[in-house]
Amino acid sequence: MITLAADYMGHVSGGWEYVYAAWGITLAGIVGYGSWLYSRRKKES
Amino acid sequence: MRHWLLSYGSDTRLMLWVPWVLLALAFALILSHLIDQKARAWAWKGLLAMAVVMLGVLPYLALVWSPPEKYQGDVYRIFYAHVPQIWMAMLGATLNFGASLAFLLKRSFKTDSIAEASAEVGLYFGTVGVVLGSIWAKPTWGTWWTWDPRLTSAAVMLIVYAGYLTMRRFVEDPEKRATWSSVMGIIAYVDIPVMFLAVRWWRSIHQVQSNPSTVDSTMSMVLLWSTTAFLCLFVVLVYQRYLLAEDVKKREVALPDALPPKELAT
Numbered sequence: 369m370i371t372l373a374a375d376y377m378g379h380v381s382g383g384w385e386y387v388y389a390a391w392g393i394t395l396a397g398i399v400g401y402g403s404w405l406y407s408r409r410k411k412e413s
Numbered sequence: 414m415r416h417w418l419l420s421y422g423s424d425t426r427l428m429l430w431v432p433w434v435l436l437a438l439a440f441a442l443i444l445s446h447l448i449d450q451k452a453r454a455w456a457w458k459g460l461l462a463m464a465v466v467m468l469g470v471l472p473y474l475a476l477v478w479s480p481p482e483k484y485q486g487d488v489y490r491i492f493y494a495h496v497p498q499i500w501m502a503m504l505g506a507t508l509n510f511g512a513s514l515a516f517l518l519k520r521s522f523k524t525d526s527i528a529e530a531s532a533e534v535g536l537y538f539g540t541v542g543v544v545l546g547s548i549w550a551k552p553t554w555g556t557w558w559t560w561d562p563r564l565t566s567a568a569v570m571l572i573v574y575a576g577y578l579t580m581r582r583f584v585e586d587p588e589k590r591a592t593w594s595s596v597m598g599i600i601a602y603v604d605i606p607v608m609f610l611a612v613r614w615w616r617s618i619h620q621v622q623s624n625p626s627t628v629d630s631t632m633s634m635v636l637l638w639s640t641t642a643f644l645c646l647f648v649v650l651v652y653q654r655y656l657l658a659e660d661v662k663k664r665e666v667a668l669p670d671a672l673p674p675k676e677l678a679t
Contacts, residue, residue, distance in 0.1 A: 383485075383486060383488035383552045384487055386488055386491065386548050386549065386551065387476065387487055387488060387491055390491040390494055390495065390545045390549065391472060391475075391476070391490075391491075393541060393544055393545065393548070394494045394498070394541060394545065397540075397541040398468070398646065401537045401650070402650070405650065405654060405657065406653075409653060409656065409657050409660070412657055412660040412664070413660055
């Protein structure tokens with residue numbers, strides 16, 4: 369339990385769409401930046 | 414598995430710090446010349462494998478294994494991706510600061526390459542971290558964005574490091590570029606402690622930092638796993654970006670010789 373968050377927050381129900389969006393962006397970021405870096409290294413070496 | 418981890422409590426948490434120490438050691442060895450090129454290649458491939466495995470398991474730990482939070486329900490699961498990525502952004506800025514300072518003291522272009530690499534990788538993690546924070550804010554604060562001191566200083570961080578990288582692209586002379594960007598990197602770092610302490614100084618809407626005593630042990634262990642996974646990724650990306658910066662510098666140095674003299678060209 370994150371007790372510090374309890375001071376000003378009400379109970380949040382559901383919200384899986386936000387969770388999936390956040391993790392989707394994380395995955396896209398890793399794949400996107402990783403691929404961009406890999407392609408630049410290939411081009412330069 | 415959960416029962417086993419919880420029964421060991423703080424000892425297990427302590428054990429999870431071991432990879433951090435090993436990672437720091439591996440990173441120092443990779444960047445230094447204490448080990449030969451072949452060993453360095455194996456070291457970074459090992460870290461890449463560790464990052465892939467840990468990040469592969471992470472969605473299960475964060476989305477399935479970890480229990481819902483008492484007040485936020487499932488939305489808090491965004492923290493497992495948001496918090497470590499903001500930490501990696503701060504780590505990138507810190508590395509940039511150290512490398513910038515080292516360049517001004519030693520005038521070694523390797524430190525300039527480390528500064529460039531850490532700024533770009535830090536900016537990447539910072540951008541994703543801020544976007545994730547915004548997604549979390551909507552269902553919990555009721556807004557995508559507010560000019561809270563923590564959020565504002567995070568936005569300043571992104572703008573400043575984007576400016577830093579843009580400036581590097583416009584200065585052609587490697588010596589001037591390294592010097593100017595080192596000065597900028599040192600000044601830009603002022604924002605990082607402000608960002609870290611903003612939640613304590615101004616006590617606005619963004620909550621202050623949690624610690625293991627205020628967080629369920631299952632959650633803190635998943636957060637530690639997640640942070641270690643992103644740290645492995647951070648090291649791999651910074652190392653690869655560093656090698657790219659070194660390749661570009663070699664080309665810049667080789668370029669005048671490769672081109673015909675101006676008189677002959679005209």
